[in-house]
Structure formats: structure tokens, C-alpha cells
Amino acid sequence: MNNPFRTTRRNTGELIAEWSIRAVASLSIIVIFLIFVFVFREASTLFLGDSDEATPQSAQVSQQDSAPPTASTSEPEVYNPEAEEPEVYNPVAEAPSSGEEGAPGEFIYIATNPAYPHIYNPSTGLIPPDIDAASTEEDVVLGDTLSFTENFFSSTWQPVGEVPKFGIVPLLIGTAKTTLIAILIGAPLGILAALFVAFFAKPWIREIVKPGIELLAGFPSVVIGFFCLVSVASWVQDITGVPYRLNAIVGGIGLSLAVIPIVFSIAEDALSAVPKTLREASLALGSTEWQTAYRVMLPAAAPGVFAAVLLGIGRAFGETMIAIMATGNAPLSTFSPFEPARTVAATIGSEMGEVVWGSEHYGVLFLLGVLLFVFSFGLNAITELYVKTRFIKRFQGK
Amino acid sequence: MAKDLQPKIEAHDFNFFYGQKQALFDINLTIPERRVTAFIGPSGCGKSTFLRSINRMNDLIEGTVINGQMVVDGTNVYDKEVDVVTLRRRIGMVFQKSIPFPKSIYENITYGLTLNESRTKAELDEIVEFSLRRSALWDEVKDRLNHSALGMSGGQQQRLCIARAIAINPEILLMDEPCSALDPISTAKVEELIDELKDTYTIVLVTHNMQQAGRVSDFTGFFLMGSLIEFDRTRTIFTSPSKKETEDYITGRFG
């Protein structure tokens, strides 16, 4: 047979790409929907009256078997306003202490304070390595002799205590860490899902998936936080074996669940707004669907997709509830993703409730709020002014 | 068909449906190689549908059904073994509205070339120059190859689309009303171009402009309500059509 069109000269790499985009996109869509299922599964024990898992709380405890069952791990959900320092979540507290301290409450407070590294038992190895010589030096001169700016840019956040410390560095690091993880996970998944829905999915699949994911954008974040606290944290610990159940990775995964619907819906809009004629022109030149998607449609929609990512970043660092529940919420100055983190938004969220009105602490929290506002305003301004005008230019010539 | 003419595209009892709606009825015709064939007829009579059936662009529309055969170089393009991507690489297409990619002029031309094979910069440069010269655009754009194609005039954009199609070295060029959005000067340039290209390519042209069909084509087919009423040498169609409907249309009595 000398059929001149018989040769299928599509290379395997491309076929793999074409199939993996389908696989990954479907997977991310399935994962998003599975959150529903898991949340309901956790809650269902209440109704089904499972003998050994009578309440959600006991279910959690049984999942935490691998982690030392201390008050600190369950602190975010068993929140006790009577406690002396409720907002200082301290994973280090579980370390055997050398016995210098008085009441356990005080111990928690002091142990978090890198100003007293000598109280740690060095054999536990739980002192974050980044609490380095510099911060120790600085702490020799205790808080009251520090000027406000010095205090503000120090690496210790301890707003309640004899010498309050308002170093925002750990909060910034925590925010950057979790936001970065969230966007590294959320942006690719959101964009792939958008590509899938815009160009690969059959119309009836699109009709189900698109509104479905967009509904998730309005999903209560406390539920996502709860889901991460209960399930994702255990999975991450099972896989990586990290000492802290709640850490920046878990928090980042949680935030990515909030980021995906945002990135998806904006990127999908941008991709669908690319004229269909471009797709036809590309296919008529003998390109495959995948080549058309990534070489023509994605670049044409790039400003919109970029905007989607920017807004996703905004969502990630502005998110409060997931950050409080899933990150461990400890203000550590470490870049390690496997250690707890605390974000700016989570700090405001967890401390604003009991701050003394008009105090310095109160002022600092508001300053943090302003910081958040400026940052997200900046992101939105970039999106509006720069990205959208470029997008319009692209299709109207000069 | 005269002796020096080789058949390039043949339709045998070709029917086309958009869902329930039949758009083409039992089309039979033979399009010769390296000639310009024009399709005329009132709007909505199925000219574009026929053209898009040749390179299977209609596959992109949900719910279309065909029966009969569309044969290119002796192979029915709707056969199961035919790879539609390969088919389209041998059949260039120019649309009614010019559709440059939002990329540079250079990248627009090289787009089709770099899809499946890697080529050196020198090879690409050579093909870009060749294609732009063939589409009579080289002198106008040679100094701004790296500028966005969207900054070109409408006529230049349409010739860029022709250059882009030529660059992948197709055998057939399908043109769906390529001049309908162009001013008379740009139209004249594109017509000139068609005249030059017909030595190399088999050109199938849809036009709503009868004068254009008369000026540039060697063969003309007249469509009416999804049927091919008459197909013959352009001279014959315009001077002594054998069907009354053709004559009515040519003389401007309807449509």
C-alpha cells in the first residue's frame, strides 16, 4: 500500500506529553473532588457510630500515633483561651527539659524563646539550626534596650511576655515559605486543569468540571484546614518521616488547595478568550492538539495565565484559616520546609482576638495588616494595569 | 479532462452533514494538479464546507458526518489509516480572516517548520526568506522580521498567512475567500501571488467575487444550496454555461 498519509510521524515524547497532560489534569481534578469525600468520611463517624472511632477527635488521636501525643500537636484544635500563652504553639515543648523551669505553661514560653538556647537539651536536636549566633548575640541585649525598629526586624516573635518581641522576620519567612510551596503545587495543577478543560475535554466533561472547580473556590477554608490537619499531615509524615506533624509543607499543600480553583478559573477564562481561529490556523498547519495548546494558545493567553498565578499568590499569602490550622503556626526563623511556619495572616488571625486594645502588640498587628494590604494591593495593581493591557494589545496589534 | 492535466483531488458522491442538517449533496468533481480552481456561489451554499472537508478541518466541529469519498493523490482522506496531522501538513490553508499568531513575523513563518523536525538557524533563515519572497512580502518586512506580526497591515497579514502555509512546502493550497477583507490594492497583490504560485501548487480558491474567479482561475465550480451545479473551465462557465442556474448567477440575476 503506498498510502502517502499512512505514516504517523508523531514522536513518542509528544504522545507521552499529550497523555500525561490528560492524566495529570484528571488527577488534579479527582484530588480536588476527593477532598469532599475525605471531609465527609471524617465527619461520617459521628453518624455511623463506628465502635472504635466514636468521635472525630478520637479519630484524630488515632491518626497521630506516630507523633508524640503531646498537648502541642493538638493545640490548634483544642484551643484553650485560659492557657497562659495560647498563641505560642511550640513543637519544642515535647523535648525532655533539663528541669530548670517552673510551671509547664512558663516552660512553653521560655522554650520557644531562642534567647535561652542553653536551656535546651542538646541531645534532642530540636533547636532550629537557623537560630544562629547573630540572634543569640542580639538577645544578650534584651528587648527593653532594643529600639522599636531593631525589635521589629529581629528574628524573634514573642509578642506576649515580660519583654515583648515583635520580630517579623520569622513571619515573613513563614509566609514566603508556605506561599512558595502553595504556588509551586497550585499553579501547575491549576494551569494544567485549565488547559485540559479549555482544549482537551469533551463538552460534557467541561460542563461538569468547570463549574465544579469554580464552586471549590468558595469552599470554606476552615474545612480545607481541617482536612490538612487531620489527613494531609498524616500522609506527609508517613511519607517523609519528619518530626513535626504540622509544617510548612502541610501548610503549603493546604494553601495550594485554595490556590488551585483561583488559578484554574482565571487561567481557563484567559485560555478560552484566545480566538478559536488561532487554534484552527495552528491545526491547519499540521500541528497536534498538544503543540497547539502549548505553543500557540498558552503563549497567547500568557498575560492572563500570569495574572492567574499572581492572584493565586495573593490568595496563598492572604489565607488565614488554613495557615493557622495546617502550618504548625510556630514563628521560627528557618527556611526548612519540614519545620513549622507561621504566616503574617495567621499571626493576625490568631492573636488579634486577645490582644490588649491600643497596646504595642495591637499596633504591630495592624502594621502587619497594612503590610498584607500593600502587598496584595500591589499584586492586584500589577495584574490590572500591566497584564490586562498587554493581553488586550496582543489581540489588537499595537 | 485534457491530457496534460493530472487529477489531484477527487470527490465521489460526497455528502456532508452538520448533525441533522445536510450541507453538501452528492458532490462529484475532479480538481487538476497545478491549476487554480475556484468555487463560486451564493453565501451559505456550502463552498467553505467543501473546502474544509479536503483537509478535514470539519473534524473539529462536533457532530459532523460525512459519506462518500474525498480522494487526494489516490487516497481517501477519510480512511482510517490516514493521519490527519500528516494530511494537513501537505495541504496548506488560508482563511478568510488573516490569523497571524501573536508572535514575531519570523516565528509565524517558522512555526509549522519546527513542529516536528529540528532545523538549523541557517535552514530556517533560508526558508523564511524564500517563503516571504514567494508571497511578495520580503522587501516590505525584511528589516523587521523580529517585530510582532500583529503590527502589519491587513493585506500584509494575509500574505504572511500565505507565506506561513508555503513554508511547510505543501502540495495543495486551500484559500477560503482570502481577499474578502482586503482593499483593492492588497487584493490585486494576492491575486498576482496566486497566479505565480499556481505553477508549483494546486490551488483551490473560494470566492464570492465572480470577477476574481474569472481573473485568476483555470477551472470554476458553481455551488447552489449544497449541490455542485456545474464544473468546467472558467472560460466555459463564464461564456457558455450549460446550466440555467449558472447563467442566472453569472449574469447577476440572483445571489
Ligand SMILES: Nc1ncnc2c1ncn2[C@@H]1O[C@H](COP(=O)(O)OP(=O)(O)O)[C@@H](O)[C@H]1O
Ligand atoms: N459549524 C456549523 N454548524 C452547523 N451548520 C453550519 C456550520 N457551518 C456552516 N453551516 C451551514 O452549512 C451551510 C453551508 O455553509 P458554508 O459552507 O459556510 O457556506 P459558504 O461558505 O458557501 O457561504 C450553511 O447553511 C451554514 O449555515
Ligand SMILES: [Mg+2]
Ligand atoms: Mg464561506
